[in-house]
Amino acid sequence: MSESIARLRFAPSPTGLLHIGGLRTALYNYLLARQLGGAFVLRIEDTDQKRFVEGAEADIFRSLQWAGISIDEGPQEGGPHGPYRQSERRDVYREHAEMLVAKGAAYYAFDTEEEIELMRARYREAGIESAGYGVRTRGEMRNSLTLPVDEVESLLSQEVPHVVRLKVPAGRTVQLSDLIRGDVSFESDVIDDQVLMKSDGLPTYHLAVVVDDHLMNITHVVRGEDWLSSTPKHLLLYEAFGWTAPKMAHLPLILSPSGGKLSKRNAEKMGIPVTVRQYVEAGYEPDALVNFLALLGWHPADDRELFSMDDLIRAFDINRVGLAGVQFDLDKLNWFNQQHLRSLTDSELASLGRPFVEEKGYEVSDAALESVAALLKERITFARELADVTYLFADPAAFDAKGVKKRWSIEAAERLTWLEAHLSSLSNEQWTASTIHDEAEKALLARDVPLGKVMPVFRLALTGETSGPELFPLIEYLGRDTVVRRLRNAPALIGTSPE
RNA sequence: GCCGCGUUCGUCUAGGGGUUUAGGACGCCGCCCUUUCACGGCGGUAACACGGGUUCAAAUCCCGUACGCGGUACCA
Numbered sequence A: 001m002s003e004s005i006a007r008l009r010f011a012p013s014p015t016g017l018l019h020i021g022g023l024r025t026a027l028y029n030y031l032l033a034r035q036l037g038g039a040f041v042l043r044i045e046d047t048d049q050k051r052f053v054e055g056a057e058a059d060i061f062r063s064l065q066w067a068g069i070s071i072d073e074g075p076q077e078g079g080p081h082g083p084y085r086q087s088e089r090r091d092v093y094r095e096h097a098e099m100l101v102a103k104g105a106a107y108y109a110f111d112t113e114e115e116i117e118l119m120r121a122r123y124r125e126a127g128i129e130s131a132g133y134g135v136r137t138r139g140e141m142r143n144s145l146t147l148p149v150d151e152v153e154s155l156l157s158q159e160v161p162h163v164v165r166l167k168v169p170a171g172r173t174v175q176l177s178d179l180i181r182g183d184v185s186f187e188s189d190v191i192d193d194q195v196l197m198k199s200d201g202l203p204t205y206h207l208a209v210v211v212d213d214h215l216m217n218i219t220h221v222v223r224g225e226d227w228l229s230s231t232p233k234h235l236l237l238y239e240a241f242g243w244t245a246p247k248m249a250h251l252p253l254i255l256s257p258s259g260g261k262l263s264k265r266n267a268e269k270m271g272i273p274v275t276v277r278q279y280v281e282a283g284y285e286p287d288a289l290v291n292f293l294a295l296l297g298w299h300p301a302d303d304r305e306l307f308s309m310d311d312l313i314r315a316f317d318i319n320r321v322g323l324a325g326v327q328f329d330l331d332k333l334n335w336f337n338q339q340h341l342r343s344l345t346d347s348e349l350a351s352l353g354r355p356f357v358e359e360k361g362y363e364v365s366d367a368a369l370e371s372v373a374a375l376l377k378e379r380i381t382f383a384r385e386l387a388d389v390t391y392l393f394a395d396p397a398a399f400d401a402k403g404v405k406k407r408w409s410i411e412a413a414e415r416l417t418w419l420e421a422h423l424s425s426l427s428n429e430q431w432t433a434s435t436i437h438d439e440a441e442k443a444l445l446a447r448d449v450p451l452g453k454v455m456p457v458f459r460l461a462l463t464g465e466t467s468g469p470e471l472f473p474l475i476e477y478l479g480r481d482t483v484v485r486r487l488r489n490a491p492a493l494i495g496t497s498p499e
Numbered sequence B: 001g002c003c004g005c006g007u008u009c010g011u012c013u014a015g016g017g018g019u020u021u022a023g024g025a026c027g028c029c030g031c032c033c034u035u036u037c038a039c040g041g042c043g044g045u046a047a048c049a050c051g052g053g054u055u056c057a058a059a060u061c062c063c064g065u066a067c068g069c070g071g072u073a074c075c076a
Helices: A020-035 A056-067 A090-103 A113-125 A149-157 A205-215 A225-241 A264-269 A276-282 A286-295 A309-315 A330-342 A346-359 A366-379 A383-387 A401-407 A410-423 A433-445 A451-463 A471-478 A480-496
Strands: A007-010 A039-042 A106-109 A163-166 A173-178 A182-187 A195-197 A220-224 A247-251
Touching (some): A007 A220, A020 A039, A020 A056, A020 A247, A020 A309, A056 A276, A056 A286, A090 A163, A090 A205, A090 A225, A163 A225, A173 A225, A195 A205, A286 A309, A346 A366, A346 A383, A366 A471, A410 A451, A433 A471, A451 A471, A451 A480
Parallel strands (some): A007 A039
Antiparallel strands (some): A106 A163, A163 A195, A173 A182
């Protein structure tokens, strides 16, 4: 047994599209696994038939892949500890539950839902808000602890619906050393006799997670804080089996900007995407999302903020994960997206933008699109914005009304004709940003007009806009023919433009 | 209700007894750069939940209160 090899897992339930919080949990597990040179395992926790959603599993696979989180063992990859879908491991859980019953650490319970509810109602009347099925109450219930042995035998042989419950020891303090939170302890008397096997023959999460984590040699369990309260049950299970529990780390939860839980409804109201799918569709770059998510709750020893996945693997430190819930801030995510776009080469940016450009029906060569990327790189937040600057692909049909009002005049039109005449005579070799600049200046200076005086109209005539990328590189990109044509057409188009 | 976990600028956070006039980033505002916009640079705005202790000294340690979050299922 090679105990020294770290093994971490992400164990989502296929109950819907992968949640952004789930992706963060997966990421932290992945980072630690890679950093420790260990394995990253994906396990599908589909023990609740009622909540199963068709297609959810496929969404988990593609979302992780999109984010750049590679899986070593899982339903698709296989591996020595499979199957990696809990629904395919029923017998394993049944056997383990029976082991516990045989050891006296668990027992059969035959109570119906109504009977349990009756018990709770009794306690409620007596002023006890929520009496659990546990140390204090199991003696009053119908189970293999209270019923005569032969009756239990007969109920079992008649296949009367029943569950298997954990027999929580009385009067114990269960200690947990959390990697993030330090020591946390719980009194066993307030821990429920958790159902381990449901009457449908499937295990509950609690049994399955312990059995699988052990059988799959998981060394570190990194999961959301919402699991902290049930961890003592898991610890008691490890103890009952005689197994060593893995190291535990409970991550702070992601909160909505309004402070509450980042639920689907809540988040959608605030315009925040909740599922990974929505982030993909909104045009976020996987690297940016990963970077943002890593910093949502974790902070490096220095003040660095921009990390690639490899950087993260190197720098990540579970001890530096914060304790408090974190609010989601879309502005910051957008900033990360912008930063990541800027770190790309022109050619990489161009490929990211190409689908959007083609979607709008423009045909552009790779070289031209690279120029577009260079022109726009420092002024976009999303790759799709490459396609939004339509005058880079087609002559402007409309002209900014305020700009026209401010800049357009007979005099301005005349100056443009001087530019047109001069620029049209330039050779291909002369068609570079700096030469065009010098020649334009020359043409205007001959009539005693400074270039700066004309640049705003020049831009307006060429693009229809009053602002945008640097003018001369833009002109170089547009090319002589286009520039001359647009200059020539502008007066008529602007003249007929509505005010 | 009970159990558990939290609480530093609006947000993500650094700091974990004296180095702090509490630092960085996002956002916001201003100035500079740029004959546009953006980028960039500079500057500004803005926080230790509250109350008790411990100590020469507390944002930092302890207790309490408040507030927030999670759990309290034959859901995960």
